[in-house]
Amino acid sequence: MIKLKNINKYYRQGSQRFHVLHDINVEINQGELVAIIGESGSGKSTLINIVGFLDDDFEGTYFYHNHPIHDYSRKQFSSLRNQNVGFVFQNFKLLRESTVADNVSLPLLYAGKRRQEIGARVAEVLNQVGLAGYENQLPKNMSGGQQQRVSIARAISTHPKFLIADEPTGALDTETSQEIMDLFKCLNRKEGTTITMVTHDPHVAEQCDRIIKIIDGRIVSDSKGGEYHANS
Numbered sequence: 001m002i003k004l005k006n007i008n009k010y011y012r013q014g015s016q017r018f019h020v021l022h023d024i025n026v027e028i029n030q031g032e033l034v035a036i037i038g039e040s041g042s043g044k045s046t047l048i049n050i051v052g053f054l055d056d057d058f059e060g061t062y063f064y065h066n067h068p069i070h071d072y073s074r075k076q077f078s079s080l081r082n083q084n085v086g087f088v089f090q091n092f093k094l095l096r097e098s099t100v101a102d103n104v105s106l107p108l109l110y111a112g113k114r115r116q117e118i119g120a121r122v123a124e125v126l127n128q129v130g131l132a133g134y135e136n137q138l139p140k141n142m143s144g145g146q147q148q149r150v151s152i153a154r155a156i157s158t159h160p161k162f163l164i165a166d167e168p169t170g171a172l173d174t175e176t177s178q179e180i181m182d183l184f185k186c187l188n189r190k191e192g193t194t195i196t197m198v199t200h201d202p203h204v205a206e207q208c209d210r211i212i213k214i215i216d217g218r219i220v221s222d223s224k225g226g227e228y229h230a231n232s
C-alpha cells in the first residue's frame with residue numbers, strides 16, 4: 001500500500017540545509033500495525049508526516065498503491081490526504097470548547113456528508129471507541145484517555161485507509177496508555193485498519209506487528225514486534 005523509495009529529507013534554515021532523513025526505503029502493507037521508534041530528534045515525526053501526506057517536500061519516491069504521489073497536483077494531494085488518512089496526535093488536537101459530536105463531525109462535514117448521515121456515523125464511532133452517548137460532552141471536561149478516544153473517533157469517522165498516530169500515548173499514564181493501545185489493536189484486528197504510530201514507549205512498540213527503529217534519520221532495524229512480551 002505504502003512504499004517509500006530512497007527518501008531523503010532536508011530542512012532549510014537560512015542558507016543552511018539539514019539532512020534529516022537518509023535513504024529511507026520502507027513498505028507498509030495493508031492491515032499492518034507498525035511502530036516507529038527512535039531517540040528524540042531522530043526524524044520519526046518527519047517520516048510519519050511524509051507517510052501521512054502532510055509533507056511532499058522530499059527527495060525520492062513515495063508510491064501509494066503503486067502510484068508516485070509526486071504526480072498529483074496540490075489539490076489531488078490534499079484530496080489524497082483527506083480521503084485516505086486519519087490522524088491522531090499526542091495532544092489530541094481537539095476543539096476543547098466544542099462538543100464531542102462537533103469534533104467528531106468535522107472530517108465528515110469536510111467530506112460533504114449530510115447531517116443525518118453524520119449523526120449516525122458519530123454515534124457509531126463513539127460506540128466503537130467506548131464513548132457511546134458522549135456526544136454533548138465537552139473535551140475540556142474529559143480525562144486525557146477519553147479525549148484521545150474522541151480524537152481516535154474523529155480519525156476513523158471517514159473510514160480512512162490508514163491511521164497515522166504521533167506519540168498517541170505520550171500524554172497518558174501507563175494504564176490509560178494500555179487502554180488506548182487496546183483500542184488501536186482492536187481497530188487493527190477487527191476492522192483491518194492499517195496503523196503507523198510513533199512511540200517512545202517500548203511497551204507500546206512491543207504490541208505492534210512491526211517495529212521500525214530510526215537513528216539519526218536512518219532506518220537501522222525493521223523487525224517483528226513482541227506481542228508475547230506484552231502479554232507475559
Ligand SMILES: Nc1ncnc2c1ncn2[C@@H]1O[C@H](COP(=O)(O)OP(=O)(O)OP(=O)(O)O)[C@@H](O)[C@H]1O
Pocket residue numbers: 011012013018020038039040041042043044045046047
Ligand atoms: N520544520 C523544521 N525546520 C527545521 N528543522 C526541523 C523542523 N522539524 C524538525 N526539524 C529537525 O529535524 C530533526 C528531526 O525532527 P523530528 O521532529 O522528525 O524528530 P523526532 O524523532 O520526531 O523527535 P521527537 O521524538 O522529539 O518528536 C530534528 O533535528 C529537528 O530539530
